[in-house]
Amino acid sequence: MNKLLELIENAKNIAITGHVSPDGDCTGSTLALYNYITENFEGKQVRVCLEKPSMKFSYMNGFDLISEDPFLQADLLVSLDASDRERLGIRGAMLDTAKNSICIDHHVTNTNFAKFNIVEDFRSSTCELLYTLLDYDKISVNTAVCLYTGIVHDSGVFKYQSTTRQTMEIAGALIDKGFDFTKIIDDTYFKKDFNATKLLGLVLTNAKLIFDGKCCYGLLDYDTWTGYIDDKKKMDGIIDNLRNIDGVEIALFMYETAKDEHKVSLRSINANVSSIATALGGGGHMRAAGATVYGKADELLENTILPMIKKELNG
Ligand code: 5GP
Ligand code: MN
Ligand code: MN
Numbered sequence: 001m002n003k004l005l006e007l008i009e010n011a012k013n014i015a016i017t018g019h020v021s022p023d024g025d026c027t028g029s030t031l032a033l034y035n036y037i038t039e040n041f042e043g044k045q046v047r048v049c050l051e052k053p054s055m056k057f058s059y060m061n062g063f064d065l066i067s068e069d070p071f072l073q074a075d076l077l078v079s080l081d082a083s084d085r086e087r088l089g090i091r092g093a094m095l096d097t098a099k100n101s102i103c104i105d106h107h108v109t110n111t112n113f114a115k116f117n118i119v120e121d122f123r124s125s126t127c128e129l130l131y132t133l134l135d136y137d138k139i140s141v142n143t144a145v146c147l148y149t150g151i152v153h154d155s156g157v158f159k160y161q162s163t164t165r166q167t168m169e170i171a172g173a174l175i176d177k178g179f180d181f182t183k184i185i186d187d188t189y190f191k192k193d194f195n196a197t198k199l200l201g202l203v204l205t206n207a208k209l210i211f212d213g214k215c216c217y218g219l220l221d222y223d224t225w226t227g228y229i230d231d232k233k234k235m236d237g238i239i240d241n242l243r244n245i246d247g248v249e250i251a252l253f254m255y256e257t258a259k260d261e262h263k264v265s266l267r268s269i270n271a272n273v274s275s276i277a278t279a280l281g282g283g284g285h286m287r288a289a290g291a292t293v294y295g296k297a298d299e300l301l302e303n304t305i306l307p308m309i310k311k312e313l314n315g
Contacts, residue, residue: 003116004078004133007102008037011076013045015098019082020051020089021233024153024188027053029080029104029126031060032146038062040138047071049091054233056188060149061142072097079114081126081150083107083283104130106154106162108274109283121285124162125154131170144177145184152185156240161287192234199228203238203253209245210306214313216242217252217306219297225255232257243267250309254297262297264305265290276308 001009008014016033018026030048037046048066057063070091077098083105085092095101095114103114106123123129127150131139139147151171155163158171175181192200203218210217218238225235235255242251250273253265264280266273266289274289282291293300 002118002133004102004104004118007076007100007116008041008044008078011074011100012043013047013071013074014076014078015047015049015071015074015094016078016080017049017070017082017088017091017094018080019087022050022053023081023236024057025125025127025150026050026081027057027060027063028146028148028150028153029130031062031066032127032130032143032150033078033080034062034065035140035143035146036134036138039140039143040135047074049094051089054231056191057149059184059187060146070094074098075100077101077114079103079105080130081105081107083109084111085113087283104133107283108285109278109289122162122164124160124164124167125151127151127154128167128170131174136173139174139177141177141179144174145179148174148179148181149184149188152181152189157185157189162285192237193229195228196234199225199235200238200241202228204241207242207245209248211310211313213247214249215252215306215309216245216248217254217301218242219253219301220255221297222256222258232263239265239267243269249313252305252309254293254301254305256297257292260295262293262295262300263290264293271312273312276305276312279308280305 016030018030034048050066070093077094101114102116105119108121110119120129127147207218239253249269251267254262257263268287272286274284274286277284277289277291280291
């Protein structure tokens, strides 16, 4: 038996958490584990403590039970898809109060912040890693739907370099459980509402191409994006459009989250953007990383972020 299942076996009150601004992998892995435990273990109290994910993931079983509050009486805390304590937001407090904690993650920047840590940075997704820790025969359709969603999202629908034969084989084994995978991919990965699509158009129209066409960046101030959409998560995917421009090696998308506060997303073809994000106080993967930065957008770009990108491109 692996450490995760052993800890679950020996716990009664279990809290499951993941990173702030939960994406498909984070939402999928936390709810997959929630379903797996409630369906296969007797007498466990399981809570999913997580910032509310996008409603597009509400088809996952257990979604309605997600609570944003930390649960401070847990015997066991399981953290999924978070690279460090700060990424848990207010729920990081559970690390101090839970009797035991385990971190399951695939970020190269993971800090091994829990008591036990299962970190495999070659995995496409936390959902892929979690799958390898579970017993296939005990994975229900509900659990499979969650795991599949996470794998699809974090692998860019099986496109990113982190996709391996095993990623595909696991996805295939999950499909065997029987669910509408086309609908999951369309509804949660590709579909965008009309206003979000227009906002994407605006970013692309105003994007700048610099450093001999090797870097493309887009910017949005707070009033602009909130004039189109009500949820920042609807900007997911804008960065991929910038990265897909012919000749671009590093793409940058930055939007204002509050006065003098900006969320930065970085993507690359081959360059290491995780080191840039880490230097900015964030983290991520070699080809997909992000951070929150503080200051005026133009000054941050000119004095800090673009010089870092230039150095990475020349290095
Ligand atoms: P995104 O650009 O889609 O928000 O994030 C890309 C990757 O970078 C994800 O794997 C995400 O977990 C990581 N990431 C994004 N923002 C931050 C951050 O502020 N801190 C850390 N440590 N990782 C981040
Ligand atoms: Mn994630
Ligand atoms: Mn992930």
